[in-house]
């Protein structure tokens with residue numbers, strides 16, 4: 001599960017880098033415009049591994065038509081929460097599953 005998510009993320013990152021002819025992640029503002037349109041920026045506020053939940057203060061999430069806010073998300077797999085802690089800046093993907101907003105991929109932002 002984790003391996004698949006990572007592969008997807010790396011693919012998205014590679015596509016972004018290729019599109020911008022950049023070797024490293026460009027400034028955040030540029031990423032927001034050019035990255036795969038379902039990668040959102042956020043900052044972790046709380047991780048609840050037992051419940052499989054994460055609270056993220058996030059920017060606009062175009063994939064689910066959501067403006068900036070702080071909210072709780074479910075996670076597609078508890079493994080996604082490994083290594084994450086409050087205060088981490090993250091890039092993540094969200095899907096709406098059965099009416100709930102669920103993080104399907106997440107990684108720390110550089």
Ligand SMILES: [Cu+2]
Pocket residue numbers: 058066067068069070071
């Ligand atoms: Cu939200």
